[in-house]
Amino acid sequence: MxxxxxxxxxxxxxxxTGCDRISAGCDNCYALKMARRLKAMGAAKYQKDGDPRTSGPGFGxxxxxxxxxxxxxxxxxxxxxxxxxxxxxxxxxxxxxxxxxxxxxxxxxxxxxxxxxxxxxxxxxxxxxxxxxxxxxxxxxxxxxxxxxxxxxxxxxxxxxxxxxxxxxxxxxxxxxxxxxxxxxxxxxxxxxxxxxxxxxxxxxxxxxxxxxxxxxxxxxxxxxxxxxxxxxxxxxxxxxxxxxxxxxxxxxxxxxxxxxxxxVGGVRPKAGGRLLDGRTWDEMPSR
Structure with a gap:
């Protein structure tokens, strides 16, 4: 956990762990970047490299x-x-x-x-x-x-x-x-x-x-x-x-x-643009 x-x-x-990019939403994949850092830190789960064309270090x-x-x-x-x-x-x-x-x-x-x-x-x-x-x-x-x-x-x-x-x-x-x-x-x-x-x-x-x-x-x-x-x-x-x-x-x-x-909203940093849409936040979750 x-x-x-x-x-x-x-x-x-x-x-x-590990994946390959398959569509435009993957272009700036956070997990791929994180896997590269975790490999450099010696994390055991992230020592297998992926195809450099679609994946990367630690992301096999x-x-x-x-x-x-x-x-x-x-x-x-x-x-x-x-x-x-x-x-x-x-x-x-x-x-x-x-x-x-x-x-x-x-x-x-x-x-x-x-x-x-x-x-x-x-x-x-x-x-x-x-x-x-x-x-x-x-x-x-x-x-x-x-x-x-x-x-x-x-x-x-x-x-x-x-x-x-x-x-x-x-x-x-x-x-x-x-x-x-x-x-x-x-x-x-x-x-x-x-x-x-x-x-x-x-x-x-x-x-x-x-x-x-x-x-x-x-x-x-x-x-x-x-x-x-x-x-x-x-x-x-x-x-x-x-x-x-x-x-x-x-x-x-x-x-x-x-x-x-x-x-x-997004931006250079995740919180740069905030979370408001027309003056309010939307934090709804499905019933479970």
């Missing part, structure tokens, strides 16, 4: 088995951003690791988990595959063997009810885990299709991260979306935010009763 300055969560959990995709079960040891409830330093749906994150992450989330219903991906198509394909739930069940049993009776009985019971194999025998998949939020990033109108993939993904809460917002989103459909995060870019190469783009999203969120979190 790592404390974080990200305003819309409480802690981060990184059983996987790596699975950290020693971090996989961390949330099982956190007794108090947390709001947890999963893989803040990676993308769970990256092609080089193996299915066994994804199944293990889902198993840990199933075994810890006291926590609320937030998953954010730019690879919404792969995640939708994974979470609509009945075979994946068999892999999650296997991962649950492996964790139970590893902890040998040291987990709360009520948590184990909740996980096993959710992973009941009789649902798969009917050719169905289990209902979404009630403590898992799934979101996708949309930085410009070219990527509004990611929301369509999110809509076909089983999720208790679906959300969009329009950060950094690089243009208006006239094609964005907010149907079946519970929460929208909006923010401008920060850093020395930041691309300015037009508040009219945010106003349009705000008005549509209000009309559809979608929770809105306006994180920042």
């Amino acid at each position: 790592t404390s974080t300055s990200i305003e819309w969560t409480e802690v981060t959990w990184n059983p996987v 995709v790596a699975v950290h088995e020693d971090a996989m079960t961390e949330p099982l040891r956190w007794r108090s409830a947390r709001l947890v951003f999963v893989n803040s330093m990676s993308d769970i749906a990256h092609a080089r994150v193996p299915r066994w690791a994804q199944a293990s992450i889902w198993a840990v989330m199933a075994l810890t219903p006291r926590h609320q988990y937030q998953i954010l991906t730019k690879r919404s198509k792969r995640l939708a394909t994974l979470l609509t595959d009945p075979a994946f739930y068999a892999e999650i069940t296997d991962a649950i049993h492996k964790i139970l063997d590893q902890f040998d009776g040291r987990l709360p009985v009520e948590d184990v019971d909740a996980a096993m009810r959710w992973a009941d194999p009789r649902q798969r025998l009917r050719g169905e998949i289990p209902a979404p885990l009630p403590n898992v939020w799934i979101g996708t990033s949309i930085e410009s109108d070219d990527y509004c299709w990611r929301a369509d993939e999110l809509r076909r993904t089983p999720a208790a809460i679906r959300f969009l991260s329009c950060e950094p917002l690089l243009g208006p989103l006239p094609s964005l459909d907010l149907a079946d979306i519970d929460w929208v995060i909006v923010g401008g870019e920060s850093g020395h190469r930041f691309r300015p935010l037009d508040l009219d783009w945010v106003r349009d999203l705000r008005d549509r969120c209000v009309q559809r009763r979608v929770s809105l979190f306006f994180k920042q």
Whole structure:
């Protein structure tokens, strides 16, 4: 568990680190820059380098088995951003690791988990595959063997009810885990299709991260979306935010009763432009 300055969560959990840039929203990736610094500091998780064309020093995709079960040891409830330093749906994150992450989330219903991906198509394909739930069940049993009776009985019971194999025998998949939020990033109108993939993904809460917002989103459909995060870019190469783009999203969120979190206007520093939109802040969170 790592404390974080990200305003819309409480802690981060990184059983996987590393990624590759795939769209314009990745151009000034904060995680890539942070990984470079952490590698230079000797941090064990960040010693694998990525492809210099799309990634960088310390940002090669790596699975950290020693971090996989961390949330099982956190007794108090947390709001947890999963893989803040990676993308769970990256092609080089193996299915066994994804199944293990889902198993840990199933075994810890006291926590609320937030998953954010730019690879919404792969995640939708994974979470609509009945075979994946068999892999999650296997991962649950492996964790139970590893902890040998040291987990709360009520948590184990909740996980096993959710992973009941009789649902798969009917050719169905289990209902979404009630403590898992799934979101996708949309930085410009070219990527509004990611929301369509999110809509076909089983999720208790679906959300969009329009950060950094690089243009208006006239094609964005907010149907079946519970929460929208909006923010401008920060850093020395930041691309300015037009508040009219945010106003349009705000008005549509209000009309559809979608929770809105306006994180920042952006600038050279994250707080340079403040957080006000027409004289007020927007700190709405979805019901949970």
